[in-house]
Amino acid sequence: MGASMSDRYEAFVEEAAALLGPRGFTRDPELVGPWLTDWRGRYTGRAIGLASPDSTIQVSEFVQLCVRHRVPIVPQGGNSGMSGGATPDESGNAVVLSLRRMNRFRHFDPSEGQITCDAGVVLQTLHEEAEKHGLRFPLTLGGKGSATIGGLISTNAGGTQVLRHGTMRNQVLGLEAVLADGTILDTLTPLKKDNRGFELKQLLIGSEGTLGIVTGATLRLLPQTGGRIVAWVGLPTLQHARQLLLHVEAATGDTLEGFEVLPDHSLRAVLDHLPDARAPLAGTHSWNALFELVGRPGEEAQLRELAEDVLADAMERGLIDDATIAANETQAEAFWLIRDSIAPAERAIGPAMQHDISVPVARMADFVEHASPAVEQKFPGTRAVAFGHLGDGNVHFHVLAPASAVRGEWEAVEGKKISAFVHDLVTDWDGSISAEHGIGQMKRDELGRLGDPAALSVMRAVKQALDPSGLLNPGKLVPLAKEGGTA
Numbered sequence: 001m002g003a004s005m006s007d008r009y010e011a012f013v014e015e016a017a018a019l020l021g022p023r024g025f026t027r028d029p030e031l032v033g034p035w036l037t038d039w040r041g042r043y044t045g046r047a048i049g050l051a052s053p054d055s056t057i058q059v060s061e062f063v064q065l066c067v068r069h070r071v072p073i074v075p076q077g078g079n080s081g082m083s084g085g086a087t088p089d090e091s092g093n094a095v096v097l098s099l100r101r102m103n104r105f106r107h108f109d110p111s112e113g114q115i116t117c118d119a120g121v122v123l124q125t126l127h128e129e130a131e132k133h134g135l136r137f138p139l140t141l142g143g144k145g146s147a148t149i150g151g152l153i154s155t156n157a158g159g160t161q162v163l164r165h166g167t168m169r170n171q172v173l174g175l176e177a178v179l180a181d182g183t184i185l186d187t188l189t190p191l192k193k194d195n196r197g198f199e200l201k202q203l204l205i206g207s208e209g210t211l212g213i214v215t216g217a218t219l220r221l222l223p224q225t226g227g228r229i230v231a232w233v234g235l236p237t238l239q240h241a242r243q244l245l246l247h248v249e250a251a252t253g254d255t256l257e258g259f260e261v262l263p264d265h266s267l268r269a270v271l272d273h274l275p276d277a278r279a280p281l282a283g284t285h286s287w288n289a290l291f292e293l294v295g296r297p298g299e300e301a302q303l304r305e306l307a308e309d310v311l312a313d314a315m316e317r318g319l320i321d322d323a324t325i326a327a328n329e330t331q332a333e334a335f336w337l338i339r340d341s342i343a344p345a346e347r348a349i350g351p352a353m354q355h356d357i358s359v360p361v362a363r364m365a366d367f368v369e370h371a372s373p374a375v376e377q378k379f380p381g382t383r384a385v386a387f388g389h390l391g392d393g394n395v396h397f398h399v400l401a402p403a404s405a406v407r408g409e410w411e412a413v414e415g416k417k418i419s420a421f422v423h424d425l426v427t428d429w430d431g432s433i434s435a436e437h438g439i440g441q442m443k444r445d446e447l448g449r450l451g452d453p454a455a456l457s458v459m460r461a462v463k464q465a466l467d468p469s470g471l472l473n474p475g476k477l478v479p480l481a482k483e484g485g486t487a
Helices: 005-020 029-035 056-070 125-134 148-153 200-202 238-255 266-275 298-314 329-340 341-347 359-377 409-428 444-452 453-466
Strands: 075-076 095-097 105-108 114-118 172-179 182-185 212-220 228-236 255-265 287-295 320-323 353-357 383-389 394-400
Touching: 005 056, 005 329, 029 329, 056 114, 056 182, 056 212, 075 172, 075 212, 075 255, 095 125, 114 125, 114 148, 125 148, 125 182, 148 212, 148 238, 148 453, 182 200, 212 287, 228 238, 228 298, 228 329, 228 394, 238 255, 238 341, 238 359, 255 266, 255 329, 255 359, 266 287, 266 329, 266 383, 298 320, 298 329, 320 329, 353 409, 359 383, 359 394, 359 409
Parallel strands: 075 095
Antiparallel strands: 105 114, 114 212, 172 182, 172 212, 228 287, 228 320, 255 287, 255 383, 353 394, 383 394
């Protein structure tokens, strides 16, 4: 007979420590513990240890070690994901593979607008590095201070600039990854035309570490904007917000960088959560919109005049109740801080079920107006709150628990029923149950229940082909085949 489970892990630990050194591998509970629970606090697992390689070669060698010892690997970036995709299960059989030590910029070509970096580079650090050279990376989100490039690629993250620039998939020019057998796949050199078979980097983007471990990327950069104009608008309904979006798009064209919506409930939650926050407008408005225009250097005066004209026209048409334009950069940042603080503000209120959903852009306002009362009627005492990226058909549809709900218990029982109901509604409206946060472990079974059978079959076949031993991020993203079905 082979070695016992404990003997096998003891040998693995010894080899991992020898390979990665004291900084690269630890079993210290105080060092490992913070990385065993997801950002929302919904999933907590156990692990053999925490591996932190400092190079792609070390990742490759470590993966080969895991293959020899049949140890599952849970890749992890900033641990700021929303679907439990970077958290190990409770078995304790897996090792957490952190990419945070891999945080170097490898190559920067400002003339081409390209930068190559390690997967562990933090998004905010990338923004700062690009800014030094008069460039910018056109993707941002509330967790930019912790989210890593590898994590953003693995979940195909969105953010507030998708309306103009697309998701993370659109920003990746080249990719480096370690596959399930330790092979290094290097497609870092960007080519505008390349028809040598499958587009492998696109297959890995959004795969949540189930097909390969992203270790580096070549990303596109854009010229810095010369200035920006940020406006806050009060509206009577979400339908008015939709009409305002169409009005602004028609009037401003490519200068429109982002368009976000939030109800009064979300605004009040943030004002209670942030002591220094101030409401941008006087009075109460059922809905609020936040939009940003950007232009080339020297165009700020023209942008402001454009924004003023657009808002004046919208007021005359009865689309808006009130509006204000940020007087300076400090006020513009304050407006965006309100938007970026909704999730933590709601978390402070109490338990909630968060749904990252999308439906066809033209139907989003109709969906929210239909789904919100439907949820509240079926689950008395709850409150449905929708906010987010109206321009790309993606809203965060949160259902807040009744005041008497016990955190943890409510989510596990009533919360699951609510999510199933919401996902059924989204599917009926030809939408997606995951717009930008990934599937992880939170939505894996729901994807299996509601996903297209043909698409699920292809996903399972790809997973089996690239990771036949099932060691890469097991239990995430790819639904299990139903009994009697095809795997």
